Amino acid sequence: MSNTEAPDIVAPEISGLTPAEVEAHVADGLVNSYGGPTTKSVGQIVCEHLFTLFNGVNAVLAGLVAFTGSWRNLSYLVVIFANLFIGVYQEVRSKRTIDKLSILAERPVCVRRGGADAYVAHDDVVLDEVLVLRRGDQVPADAEVIWGEAGLNESLLTGESKPVTKLAGSELMSGSFLDSGLVLARVTRVGADSYASRINAEAKYVKKVKSEIMATLNMIIRAATWLLAPIGLALFLRTLNDGSTVNQSILTTVAALVGMIPQGLVLLTSTVLAISAARLANDHVLVQQFYCIEALARVDVLCLDKTGTITSGSMDFERAVGVDGATSSDVELAAASVVRASAHDANETATAIIRHASEVGIAAPEAARAIGFSSARKYSGCVMPSGRALVMGAAQFVFAAGVPEPISQALANANEHERCLAIAECDGFDDEGAIIGEPRALGILTLSDHIRSNAPDTIRYFVEQGVQLNVISGDDPRTVSSIAAEAGVPDADRWVDASTLTTPEQLKLAAVTYRVFGRVTPQQKRELVQALRAAGHTVAMTGDGVNDVLALREADCSVAMASGSDAARNVAEVVLVDNDFAHMPSVVAEGRRSINNLQRSASLFLVKTVFSAVLAILCAFIPPYPFQPVQMSLISAAIIGIPSFVLALEPNHERVRGSFLGNVLARSVPGSIAVIVAVGLASGLLERFGLNREQISTVCVVLTSLVGFALIVRISLPLNALRSALLVVVVGIVVLGCTVAGPFFDIVPYDLVMTIATLVIGALALVIFNVLFNRGIRLVSEDAGYENFMKSIESLRETNHEQESK
Numbered sequence: 001m002s003n004t005e006a007p008d009i010v011a012p013e014i015s016g017l018t019p020a021e022v023e024a025h026v027a028d029g030l031v032n033s034y035g036g037p038t039t040k041s042v043g044q045i046v047c048e049h050l051f052t053l054f055n056g057v058n059a060v061l062a063g064l065v066a067f068t069g070s071w072r073n074l075s076y077l078v079v080i081f082a083n084l085f086i087g088v089y090q091e092v093r094s095k096r097t098i099d100k101l102s103i104l105a106e107r108p109v110c111v112r113r114g115g116a117d118a119y120v121a122h123d124d125v126v127l128d129e130v131l132v133l134r135r136g137d138q139v140p141a142d143a144e145v146i147w148g149e150a151g152l153n154e155s156l157l158t159g160e161s162k163p164v165t166k167l168a169g170s171e172l173m174s175g176s177f178l179d180s181g182l183v184l185a186r187v188t189r190v191g192a193d194s195y196a197s198r199i200n201a202e203a204k205y206v207k208k209v210k211s212e213i214m215a216t217l218n219m220i221i222r223a224a225t226w227l228l229a230p231i232g233l234a235l236f237l238r239t240l241n242d243g244s245t246v247n248q249s250i251l252t253t254v255a256a257l258v259g260m261i262p263q264g265l266v267l268l269t270s271t272v273l274a275i276s277a278a279r280l281a282n283d284h285v286l287v288q289q290f291y292c293i294e295a296l297a298r299v300d301v302l303c304l305d306k307t308g309t310i311t312s313g314s315m316d317f318e319r320a321v322g323v324d325g326a327t328s329s330d331v332e333l334a335a336a337s338v339v340r341a342s343a344h345d346a347n348e349t350a351t352a353i354i355r356h357a358s359e360v361g362i363a364a365p366e367a368a369r370a371i372g373f374s375s376a377r378k379y380s381g382c383v384m385p386s387g388r389a390l391v392m393g394a395a396q397f398v399f400a401a402g403v404p405e406p407i408s409q410a411l412a413n414a415n416e417h418e419r420c421l422a423i424a425e426c427d428g429f430d431d432e433g434a435i436i437g438e439p440r441a442l443g444i445l446t447l448s449d450h451i452r453s454n455a456p457d458t459i460r461y462f463v464e465q466g467v468q469l470n471v472i473s474g475d476d477p478r479t480v481s482s483i484a485a486e487a488g489v490p491d492a493d494r495w496v497d498a499s500t501l502t503t504p505e506q507l508k509l510a511a512v513t514y515r516v517f518g519r520v521t522p523q524q525k526r527e528l529v530q531a532l533r534a535a536g537h538t539v540a541m542t543g544d545g546v547n548d549v550l551a552l553r554e555a556d557c558s559v560a561m562a563s564g565s566d567a568a569r570n571v572a573e574v575v576l577v578d579n580d581f582a583h584m585p586s587v588v589a590e591g592r593r594s595i596n597n598l599q600r601s602a603s604l605f606l607v608k609t610v611f612s613a614v615l616a617i618l619c620a621f622i623p624p625y626p627f628q629p630v631q632m633s634l635i636s637a638a639i640i641g642i643p644s645f646v647l648a649l650e651p652n653h654e655r656v657r658g659s660f661l662g663n664v665l666a667r668s669v670p671g672s673i674a675v676i677v678a679v680g681l682a683s684g685l686l687e688r689f690g691l692n693r694e695q696i697s698t699v700c701v702v703l704t705s706l707v708g709f710a711l712i713v714r715i716s717l718p719l720n721a722l723r724s725a726l727l728v729v730v731v732g733i734v735v736l737g738c739t740v741a742g743p744f745f746d747i748v749p750y751d752l753v754m755t756i757a758t759l760v761i762g763a764l765a766l767v768i769f770n771v772l773f774n775r776g777i778r779l780v781s782e783d784a785g786y787e788n789f790m791k792s793i794e795s796l797r798e799t800n801h802e803q804e805s806k
Contacts, residue, residue: 307473603667
């Protein structure tokens with residue numbers, strides 16, 4: 001038990017379970033052990049990153065090199081270990097952050113045992129336990145009210161933000177919060193049987209990563225793996241048969257096979273995404289899944305929940321309107337008096353009134369008697385020391401005999417999204433709190449959901465970026481539409497009541513027709529996301545409650561608030577740690593920067609992968625293979641690694657379009673073909689001019705570097721100071737590697753024949769490269785398939801909207 005002091009005893013006739021009954025329930029396993037999703041263990045994370053096909057292939061190749069004793073040719077393993085470290089570190093960091101958030105969200109539960117109230121841990125609640133629940137408490141397990149009355153906020157479960165009245169005999173669902181009142185409730189279901197846990201159970205899974213980049217990398221690695229054995233064996237036997245030693249044949253074979261596997265691209269991807277995750281962490285955004293950054297870069301539809309994103313969940317005082325001679329100041333004073341009298345029963349409405357009274361300097365006098373809010377009566381009231389009785393609540397309940405015309409007119413003039421309360425005087429209240437006499441109208445006051453101050457700017461950003469915004473809520477669609485319009489959501493007047501969508505066909509049509517969806521169930525949220533994805537959209541979904549879990553699971557990228565449910569946080573790839581939706585523009589911008597630059601840099605890596613595979617196949621028939629593993633390390637570092645990392649970190653906020661593989665191949669294939677032609681000519685012809693194997697290998701390294709440099713220039717245009725400096729560094733590294741560090745990289749000094757050969761073959765390779773590169777870029781830029789598809793979808797939406805209007 002906690003040492004937290006228990007509240008004063010209420011309803012003492014209800015004693016709760018005895019200590020012996022509690023022990024018996026614990027022995028029978030009838031405890032409220034948490035049934036929600038849990039994060040992976042550190043061991044699981046390490047194993048998932050360690051035991052991969054990529055690591056396995058490189059481990060085998062490393063073993064072969066180690067067998068030869070040529071340790072310097074194992075330098076490529078630095079890439080493998082760096083990639084492993086980055087992946088494990090980032091995921092463990094995310095796990096620990098989420099675990100901390102879950103611990104902080106858990107609060108002790110007040111229970112009654114043996115006639116005494118005390119606090120216990122969430123997991124120590126047992127079946128048939130009597131819970132003592134006050135305003136602000138979260139219901140830890142499904143229960144039935146046995147005493148008292150309260151207003152419950154079930155928005156985390158249903159999406160409906162308005163409080164629901166709970167009386168004796170009403171059911172309380174685990175995961176809901178008390179907005180007002182005090183109840184004693186007997187636990188009816190615990191652990192995995194509770195409502196929240198049943199929905200949470202659907203979140204207990206490893207969400208499949210939706211990433212074209214990951215799919216592309218895995219495809220390349222799988223294809224390379226299938227080719228490694230036959231190509232490696234053929235190349236090894238051919239070089240061995242050609243007079244090389246076993247060790248030389250192994251090193252030649254490994255050099256070819258290492259070049260076929262894009263280790264650097266895997267590391268670049270992990271590093272770029274890790275840097276993006278670190279940048280976002282500085283903005284209080286936790287990225288749990290690296291590859292969701294790609295989805296963020298491609299997002300063209302963002303589905304928002306009203307509460308927690310557009311609105312903060314609190315209320316704002318809007319205005320007071322006096323009638324029948326009463327002024328707005330009279331109405332404000334009366335409302336403040338009623339609220340002060342029932343301060344112990346404060347809720348969001350009362351808080352807004354109190355805050356407004358403080359801002360304008362209203363000092364409400366202390367009342368002689370308070371009439372607490374009753375969900376059944378729908379009003380609260382007070383009696384002042386002077387005997388004046390005031391009542392505030394829903395107009396139809398305050399004026400049970402009929403709402404006066406002035407009040408009706410004032411209500412009609414209020415905005416759709418405003419919550420209206422009637423204020424009146426009466427003769428008094430009976431012992432049960434019922435109004436005595438005919439109430440005399442003073443006026444009305446209106447309150448509204450508090451729209452976050454930065455919400456309009458955030459929404460404006462997405463509109464300017466061409467991202468479609470859909471607002472999905474469990475609230476009344478008219479209210480949601482009005483709030484969305486005030487926040488600046490385009491086409492907010494295109495709303496639909498999801499309770500009227502009774503067939504899958506209707507829901508699919510609504511998904512591409514409307515922008516605001518009200519009365520949406522958790523299942524419908526998921527189906528809406530599915531329908532949008534089926535229409536060709538990349539969908540991001542924000543949510544914070546158990547009711548959002550199903551939709552978060554289906555979205556291409558899911559974003560949760562840290563203050564939300566454990567289930568939402570565990571399912572989401574991105575968590576807004578400070579619950580501020582205003583971070584979303586920087587999240588999307590970071591995704592675009594990462595993926596756009598990654599596509600550009602990836603072309604450098606695929607050049608090496610393609611030409612290594614083709615040269616390995618050719619050299620299995622026409623040896624020798626021209627490179628050593630250490631020479632591939634020089635090419636990888638100077639022409640691929642350093643440029644790709646520099647270019648991958650530049651600003652770039654354009655929305656990502658088209659296929660990742662298509663965009664990359666358009667730039668890499670021309671370079672691969674030019675290298676294959678250049679190296680093929682050098683390997684096949686230069687021996688006839690008296691050059692030995694070491695000289696030919698040196699020429700091939702320089703030719704490959706020359707084509708690689710040309711590719712760097714093309715993907716760096718237009719040049720700026722950083723890119724110009726990068727080109728100078730690349731040239732410097734290659735020159736140093738071929739001169740000062742030549743012996744380490746098995747590169748020999750140049751003579752006249754080697755110089756002439758490099759100039760002639762290099763010029764031919766550059767012509768081939770530039771012709772093919774121009775053609776590839778033109779093909780990519782002329783591909784209008786994506787734009788035409790989007791236009792057809794928008795045309796369908798407009799047609800449907802016109803039909804609905806008619």
